[in-house]
Amino acid sequence: MQDIKSIIRNIRKDFENEELHELHLPDQPFEAFEMWMKEAIEKQVPEYNAMVISTVGKNMQPSSRIVYLREYEKDVFTFYCNYNSRKSKEIEENNKISLLFYWIPLQRQIRIEGIAKKSSVGKSKSYFLSRPYENQLSAYASNQSQKISSREELMRKFEEFSQKFPEYPVPYPDFWGGWDVEAHYYEFWQGRYSRLHDRIIYEKVGDKWIKGRLAP
Template identity: 45%
Template sequence: MDIGDMRRDFESEGLDRESLDDNPIRQFEQWFGDAREAGILEPNAMSLATTGHDGMPDLRTVLLKYFDDSGFVFYTNYGSRKAKELAENPRAALLFPWIGLNRQVRIQGTVEKVSKTESLRYFASRPRGSQIGAWVSEQSQVINSRGLLEQKVAEIKRKFGDGDVPLPSFWGGYRVVPERIEFWQGRPSRLHDRFEYVKDSDGWLIQRLQP
C-alpha cells in the first residue's frame, strides 16, 4: 500500500526562544496544560523506549502519573519486559505526541525506581479493579487463555475480600530523570520549530535545532 501522498501542512504559531521558559519542566507543564485544555485524548500517554543487553530497541505506551523537577514517573510490574530492560540498561526515552496541537515533546534520561512510599501512595489511589489487576498479571509472560486471568481475578478477590488490597512487592514506579528535552512545534512546509534543553553543570543549555 503506497501512502506517500498522506500529508498535511502544520498551520500553527511559531515557537521562539523568547517564549520558552528557562526551566524545561515548567515549559512542559505549560504545554501539558494546553493539551488538557484542547481536549487531547489521554494527554499523559507517552511512548517509552528502552533497550536491554541485546541492543534491540523496545517501545510501548504507558501513562505519566507524576512529574516535577526530579523527573517523570510511571508505574509497572517489576517483572515486565520493560523492567528487565531497565535493569540491564537504566536509560530511556519518552515521547508525548500531541498531534492535535502540532506538538511533540521528546525526553531522554536515566531511570531509577521511586521509593516504596511513593509507589504505595499511588497504588492506594488506584481503582480497586486496577489494584487487583496488578496482583493478577505476570506482565509480559505467556498465558494460554484469558480464562486463566479471570480465574486468578476471582482468587485474588476471595483472598482480600472487602479489605484493602496491599501493594504487591513486584509492582511500583520508575522515574525518568531528564538529561535532554526537546519541544517540537509543527510549521508549514516542514520547516518546524525545535528547541532542545540539554542538562549541564550550570543548569540547562537551550538551543534551536534545524527541522
C-alpha cells in the same frame, strides 16, 4: 477504498501553527513542559498523559510501548508498572530511557531522555492504594509480559485474587511500583508549514540547562 499502500505514501498534511521561539520559552525546560501540558489539558487533547517509553536492554534491541505519566516534579517523570515486566527488566539492565508525548490536535511532540530509578516504596505504595479496586487486583492477576495460555487463565487468576482480597484496598504488592525518570534532555517540537518545523532543545550541562534549536 484506494490502495492502502498508496494512501500512506501520499498522505500529506501541512501544519499551520504559530512559531515556537526560543525566546518565548522559559529557561527551565520543566516549566516549558508544564506550560505545554497545561495547554494539552485545557484543549482536551485525548490521552494527554500517554507517552511512549523506549528502553534498550543488554541485547541492545530497543523496545517501545505506551504508559501513562502519573506523577511529575521538577525534571522527574513517573510511571507505574510491574517490576517483572519486560520494560522493567530492560531498565534494570540499562537505566537510559526515552519518553515521548505526541499531541495530534496541537501538532506538538515532546521528547525527553533521562535515567530511570525505582520510586521509593512509600511513593509506589501511596499511588497503588489510590487505584480503583479492580486495578489493584489486576496488578496481582497479571504477571505482566509473561506468556499465558489463554484469556481464561487471566480471568481465573483475577477471580482467585478477588476472593483472596475481598476488601478495598488490596495490600501493596512489592513487585509493582514506579519508575522515576530524571531528565537530562528535552525537545519541544511544533509542527509548522512546509515541513519547516520548530525544534527547541534543552541539554543539561553540569547543573545548567542550555537551550538550542535543531533543523527540522
